[in-house]
Amino acid sequence: MFVIFCRIFQFIFNFVVKFLPWRKAALVEGAGCIGKIPELLHKHKLKMPMLVTDEGLVKAGIAQRIIDVLAKAHFPYLVFTGVEPNPSVNTVNKIQELYIEQKCDCFIALGGGSAMDAAKGAAACVVRPKKSVEQLSGLLKVLKKLPPFIAVPTTAGTGSETTIAALITDTETHHKHAIMDICLIPRYAILDPELTMGLPPSITAITGIDALTHAIEAYLCWTYGTRESIRFALDAVKIIFANLEKVYNDGNNIEARQAMQIASYKAGFAFTRAGVGNIHAIAHALGGLYKTPHGLAVAVVLPKVLEDYGKKVHKKLAILAETAGLVAKTEKKTNAEKARMFIDTIYSMNERMGIPKGLDCIKDDDIPKMIEWAGKESNPLYPVPVIYNKERFGKMIKKIRIGN
């Protein structure tokens, strides 16, 4: 009965989302393209950007590169460097206060998912000052144009530069609030591969697998997708299989870095339209409870859930195996065999990049909470190939803990 309810919800919701005013973040790409930021600010008559970033990027000198670009063009600016991993409601409120106090008129979010999430959350609060983060969380609760938003990713994975989502953690309950609204799609995505050159291999690996998971979950959705989102998901899978291990092994390979940024953007677009699924729902619970880095959580969960989906996804995973170049279309193998190759390749790629098979941080007492959070996030909204009930979420979480 519950499965029927979820499927009817998704079927109806599919009609609703088709009429939403979708748009894409305008793409600015190429080595050194952060130099175009002043031009964009002038174009929109903006005078006082707020740069939102984190201490790590300040120490790495990457924030300074944006500051130099702004200073050279004689722009005043405000810098906030206090974004933490899994940004909190407090951080979002601080950014909002400073933005208003200093009369800023646009955001430049520099970083991985966290900086972008925090800045998006703050931008939503700026236009809805009477609402709390909790009140804005959920689907289409903001419904108001945000200040101009320039997203400058320094990793290739979250896709946050093109998505409708901002994930903000309540530090008291550890729950992750997901604000999801079309107005959260950034105005510009600046993909400068030079900013990702210094990323350590471990971060390159987990953020890359995050992008791969976005593409796979978007592709596996049974509805919501469009021709474009399907094409983008397939493109992203192809690019990631061809480039992720290249950048993991040689961080200075700028062509591969750029390719991964494009893949992340495409995967981000695909899941913005088609949704993610149970893999992300479980990963978000892990992030909220144990601060597990998002990319690490999805990397561990991804192959296990794909395996667990079984027959329902064999045909689509077979297509993904062909797209990834793991097997020729003409090769005489069954869909089940091709799907197995795809899953096994993810396991072995994870292993080569030092990603563990399980996460032993999961505590028995926390499992009911994880089941509740993951279930609430996934159902009935996500158009997953297999609807998980509480029991199945529980079994999967235990498998993730054990690691096999």
Ligand SMILES: [Fe+2]
């Ligand atoms: Fe993700």
